[in-house]
Amino acid sequence: MNCGPSMPGSVETSLQALYRDVDRIAGLLHSFHGDRLRCRKGCADCCIDGITVFEVEARYILKNCSRLFRTHPAHPPGACAFLDSEGSCRIYGFRPYVCRTQGLPLRWIDEDRRPSPVEMRDICPLNDPGPPIVELPSDACWSIGPFEARLAGLQREMSGGPMKRVLLRDLFEPDRAGRLSGGHPREQRKERS
Numbered sequence: 001m002n003c004g005p006s007m008p009g010s011v012e013t014s015l016q017a018l019y020r021d022v023d024r025i026a027g028l029l030h031s032f033h034g035d036r037l038r039c040r041k042g043c044a045d046c047c048i049d050g051i052t053v054f055e056v057e058a059r060y061i062l063k064n065c066s067r068l069f070r071t072h073p074a075h076p077p078g079a080c081a082f083l084d085s086e087g088s089c090r091i092y093g094f095r096p097y098v099c100r101t102q103g104l105p106l107r108w109i110d111e112d113r114r115p116s117p118v119e120m121r122d123i124c125p126l127n128d129p130g131p132p133i134v135e136l137p138s139d140a141c142w143s144i145g146p147f148e149a150r151l152a153g154l155q156r157e158m159s160g161g162p163m164k165r166v167l168l169r170d171l172f173e174p175d176r177a178g179r180l181s182g183g184h185p186r187e188q189r190k191e192r193s
């Protein structure tokens, strides 16, 4: 894993603003869809193993959740490393973008379709019962694209170019994450003791 520069304060501020915007829109969509959404504390079907995030989000988690890395191991393989034994997220306030829209009806444009791009839609199977998602107005779905572009911009601003992605599980691995954070929290503690 390449090191890259540390996270500038301006990038962190912009990332927090992005999360606020995501949470505001996702909150409106949650209200709009009301009882359709079965998302509840303890339901962790979306919290799969193997999720990756841009390095800028990985650094944000490492910076703000250092205590977790010092004191707790990763959730065993098979689910997200950040889940606790009761199916709750241990970094909820600092969770990455992708986790903030889980459960919502999603829409995106498949640019590779021929002869012309096609709009695609999807939703968690648990939340599928209800009006067909293909019939929902566009603004009743989470649009994949605009926030990904903002995130990519922050990644570029931080790293100067590389669009490196990081496995969430790797953040528990000092050997892999240390070069990201300028010293993994667990390693920093060893150095201090």
Ligand code: SF4
Residues within 6 Å of the ligand: 046, 047, 048, 051, 080, 081, 082, 083, 088, 089, 090, 091, 092, 095, 096, 099
């Ligand atoms: S970071 Fe939290 S919300 Fe995101 S997949 Fe992992 S446990 Fe779930």
